Amino acid sequence: MPTIVFASPKGGVGKSTSAVLLGVELARKGAAVTIIDADPNKPVSDWARRPGRPPNLTVRADVTEDTVIDEIEAAAQRTAFVIVDLEGTASMMVAYAISRADLVIIPTQGSQLDAAQAAKAIKLIRQQEKAFARQIAYAILFTRTSAAIRPRTLGFIQDEFRRHGVPAFDTHLHERDAFRAMFSFGGTLEALSTSQVSNLDAALVNARAFAAEVVTMLRRGPRDEAAPAEAGAAEMGADR
Structure with missing residues (x-):
């Protein structure tokens, strides 16, 4: 069953939010x-302890560097999808999880600092591909963007990734009050009300578009673009 890993050496880029949104959407489809939850801060576990978690969505915590591969493989035997939310560092646990991934999602905000950290994640993916002699699909996911405004910095970063052959989601996860509210109230986007959050309908559309694109990427699988992407990762700051 597919394993989807959320990875970035930088914290605060929306890994946990993206992981929960994807998990909830996949569970909503049955x-x-x-x-x-391999993040030491345990944000996904905190969300899961609140009411409203879908019954067909399980959260596993207390994962260590020594057990993460076993946890992934066991979960893949039990459930249709495995999602791994990793810590914001470049640790051996991160490398081990990436080695088992069918798709690595690299959440990135629209700043040059985030782009450089994303490039480091790409380099780590390439190292795992070489170590295990297999291709690993990956893509940049821009997070906390504005639905109405496209800053020049974001446009420049997108163009740079494109120029270096780095795949990215067409869907961005926008800055939405509803996404934050899930971690405050628990449960799903559908369980929130317009009295609790603003623009709920737009958040639902955004989350569903993201999940649909993930499924499309999983069906497509990795593409043979290692040379330009690896060179691009180095040029964009992977060795800083």
């Missing part, structure tokens, strides 16, 4: 989902 799939059994496991989210492995």
Whole structure:
């Protein structure tokens, strides 16, 4: 069953938010989902302890560097999708999880600092590909963007990734009050009300578009673009 890993050496880019949104959307479609919470701060576990978690979505915590591969493989035997939310560092646990991924999602905000950290994640993916002699699909996911404004910095970063052959989601996860509210109130976007958050309908559309694009990427699988992407990662700051 597919394993989807959320990875970035930088914290605060929306890994946990993206992981929960994806897990909830897949569960809403009827799939059994496991989210492995490998972030020491345990944001996904905190969300899961609040009411409203879908019954077909399981969260596993207390994962260590020594057990993360076993946890991923066991979850893949039990559920249709495995989602791994990793810590914001470049650790051996991160490398081990990436080695088992069918798709690595690299959440990135529209800043040059985030772009440089994303490039480091790409380099780590390439190292795991070489170590295990397999291709690993990956893509940049721009997070906390504005639905109405496209800053020049974001446009420049997108163009740079494109120029270096780095794949990116067409869908951005916008800055939405509803996404934050899920971690305050628990449960799903559908369980929120317009009295609690603004622009709820737009948040639902955004989350569903993201999940649909993930499924499309999983069906497509990795593409043979290692040379330009690896060179691009180095040029964009992977060795800083």
